[in-house]
Amino acid sequence: MINWFKNIDATVKKESLYIASVTGILSLLLQAAFLVTRHWDYTVLLGNALGAATAAGNFLLMGVTVQKALGREQKSASDLMKLSQRLRLLMQLGVVVLGVVLPCFNIYAVIIPLFFPRIGIMVRPLIKGEGK
């Protein structure tokens, strides 16, 4: 596991860390929102943890796939990426179904964190001051 992590490209590590940080911060905000609206219970915490871990893990897996694909021929790289995307979508489907079926997870707390990486990318130019 440690060796696997060491082999990850520095750029992929950096971006995954950024996405994981944003997901963590937004998860805290989500918990706060549930607390303020008096809907908070342990299912929200568990659901949020599951959703956030899936979102961050999905991004890391995508990064690792991209890293592997870049060393291949164009056609092979394209096929690898398509396969990876389908498998990762299946993984997310499994997680969301778990969130719906198991009563220990709040469904909204599972689904909402899956969109946190998108929000992180959206606010990235604001944070890094790009595009000036």
Place this chain on the structure above:
Amino acid sequence: MLELAIGIILGCCALGAGAAMIAGIGPGIGEGNAVAAACEAIGRQPESKSDVTSTMLMGCAVAETTGLYALVIAILLIFVAPRIFVSILMETIGR
């Protein structure tokens, strides 16, 4: 008659969920094309690998959100919508 109506509701929800998941195919094709183009770009300018990888990762994550929207719609159609539609039906017929 009521069973038929409920069956139609469930069938339509399942069909809708299946149709929504067609959108899950698009991001895979898009990401594949992006990575293929990135391979070509890095082949031409190997020194820009870090920048290309970073930009492409962000682009792929954005593209993947489309598939996620479809996934969420499908899940809602399977697990949430039938209950709502059946309760609306029951209210309409007064049961």
